Amino acid sequence: MNTNTNEQDTIWELRLYIAGNTPKSVAALANLKRYCENNLKDNYVIEVIDLLIHPQLAEGDQILAVPxxxxxxxxxxxxxxxDLSNEEKVLVGLNIRPATS
Structure with a gap:
């Protein structure tokens, strides 16, 4: 019996900061959605913040570059x-997957 259900019950809260509808921003969002569907199923929420519309929100998370x-x-x-194109780097960076040695 698996007693560690905590990780499965966790809803991952992800915030993607972009600056307009640039190719990098579009790629980052598409890559992120794909990784989440493949690895987190329905246990995630993605909030997209466009800094061209809400520049004041960059300060809270100390955003210096986009995406x-x-x-x-x-x-x-x-x-x-x-643009989150390196899946392994993203999954390891987010602690979704352990680094392979």
Missing amino acids: TLVKKVPEPIRKIIG
């Missing part, structure tokens, strides 16, 4: 900058 992905929950908070 930037911020994992809010589960802790620790993690950030990944770029």
